[in-house]
Amino acid sequence: MTYIIGEIGQNHNGSVDIAKLIVDVVSRPIHDKLFNKELKNMDAVKLTKRDLSQELSASQMRRVYDNQNSFGKTYGEHRQFLEFNDEQHYEVYKYAKEKKIDFVETLCAIGCLSILKLFTPDKLKVASRDLTNLPLLEALAETKIPIILSTGMAGKMELDNALDIITKYHSDISILHCVSEYPTQYQNVNLKTITWLKNNYPNYSIGYSDHTIGIATPLAAVAMGSQIIEKHLTLDRQMKGTDQAGSLAIDGIYRMVRDIRNLELSMGEEDIFIEDSVKIAREKLERSIAANKDFKKGDIITEEDIHMLSPGDGYKWAQRSEIIGKKAVNDISKNEIIYSNDIS
The missing domain is CATH 3.90.1210.10 (Antifreeze-like/N-acetylneuraminic acid synthase C-terminal domain)
Known part of the structure; x- marks a missing residue:
């Protein structure tokens, strides 16, 4: 069964309550009205943890950031506003566990591992931009927590270098095909990379992290054998924030999960017979x-x-x-x- 991750990311807009509301949406039952069937809901939510002291150059942090999506006068102030502290991450983690949802955490710097003093995420996610951050990968691998790698900014060399580092410590690794274009234009998706990854990395779970608008490409990815799907979520695509418009809102979340679960039921076996x-x-x-x-x-x-x-x-x-x-x-x-x- 496909492991479906709902990425909250920064769509909480600095509010733990909004993050919890998204967890509520994710944990709702999925009911197929036509066939009166209860389907499995989304498996996990994901937050991202940054250490701003290890995030950007000083000049970038001071850069004026004045637009409709800004939460501060400078980019540093904007990022600080959207950053949960360790205790807030733990609060959302506990809430997800109450709702029987897994919790995945993207840790963007070695300093972010302080969060592990409070709780252990079910999986750690490596953002596309950090696939070449080999010191970070080694620190994450040392925890022995299962790791998901996103390939949005990587080729084979970058992916192989990352795997060489992590497999020194464990092999519980998943690889997600991804295109780091927000939103991704359909001609750039190249879903056939999923097949390539499955053929070239048969020892790992292969999936797809989607940044397109809508639900067509995640469904196609599942049909091509993706074992993991990751998709950005929001409560309202009109909310303030750079990721909101490219995310799935409440109805879209329901439809994507419903259709993936029904697609899984549809796959069957390689044979022809009369049902x-x-x-x-x-x-x-x-x-x-x-x-x-x-x-x-x-x-x-x-x-x-x-x-x-x-x-x-x-x-x-x-x-x-x-x-x-x-x-x-x-x-x-x-x-x-x-x-x-x-x-x-």
Whole structure:
């Protein structure tokens, strides 16, 4: 079953209450009304932890940041406003656990590992930009917590270097195909990378971190064998913030999870067979051998005397040798199905 991660990221806008509301949305039951079926909801939520002292150069932190999405006069003030402290991360973690949802944490600097004094996330996520931050990768790997790598800014060399570092400590690693374009244009998605990753890294779980608008590409990724899907979430795509417009809101979250779970049920097995569930439709709609004229008891049936009509509970055309040349033991009306009790 696909492991679905809802990325809260910075869409909490600095509010623990908003983060908890997103957890509430994620944990809601997924009910397919058409077939009256309860489906598994999203598996996890994800937050991102930054250490601003290890984040940007001093000049970038002082850079004027004046736009409709700004939460501060400088970029540093903006980032500080959106940053939860360790205790706030722990509060959201506990709330997710109360709702029986896994908690994934992106740690963007070695200093962020202080959070592990309070709790242990179910998984650690490495942001695309940090795949080449080998000191950070080593510090994360030393924790032995399962790691998810995002490849949004990486090629094979960068990915292999990251794996070489982490596998010194453990091999519980997942790799997500990703394109670090926000939002990602569809011609840049290149979902076939998923197949390439599965073929070239068969020892790891392969998935897809999506930055497109909508739910079509995550569904396609699941159909191509993705074992993990990650998608940005929000309460309202009109909210202030740079990631809100490219995220899934409440209805979109429901539809994506519902459709992924139904897609999983649809995959089946590599074979062709008649499902038990089609028995009623087959009997109603398939065709059977029928009389194309009135028969009297004792008449001999020839191939010119038969054709095909519904329902499908009689002889098939491939079985016509069991009818042709036989004698009618009952009167058979024109355009009625010929059954076994009608012939000798």
